[in-house]
């Protein structure tokens with residue numbers, strides 16, 4: 083296998099860039115366009131950047147890119163992080179960028195806060211699964227989603243916050259349980275199986 087080479091791909095609208103490791107320019111352009119969410123023609127440039135070859139097959143560590151003049155948004159507070167950050171009016175202890183993998187944080191406080199929120203989110207998911215399984219035994223869970231750090235019902239007019247998508251016995255497509263809602267959302271094609279599962283009479287107007 084040929085060694086992968088580093089290419090810098092840039093889109094013109096917001097000036098976002100990425101480094102792609104590929105065997106040739108065309109592949110790098112295609113993959114870079116997809117990462118930057120533009121199409122092939124929307125790429126401003128795709129050019130070799132041999133300085134990053136040593137990081138093949140990627141990714142290049144974010145802190146290396148920051149030293150080289152790239153900027154990121156803090157994964158926690160969205161503050162702009164660049165090499166000039168410590169020239170701003172911030173406490174110097176509060177503006178030393180740190181990275182966890184590809185996630186970049188403006189300071190260790192943001193990193194700690196993010197990790198704490200992630201742990202709380204994981205614990206809330208476990209609690210939601212326990213609650214769901216107690217309420218609806220015998221189902222198989224497909225996906226669990228908790229927005230934020232605790233279980234809470236949706237705000238007025240807001241989107242779903244804590245949901246479990248699952249297959250009940252006899253279901254082919256699935257259903258969704260929303261924390262705090264008395265209703266289940268059931269795929270149309272699963273309605274007959276749903277009535278059987280719940281042991282209820284289908285409504286008269288159902289086909």
Ligand SMILES: [Zn+2]
Pocket residue numbers: 156157158159160161187188189192
């Ligand atoms: Zn931050």
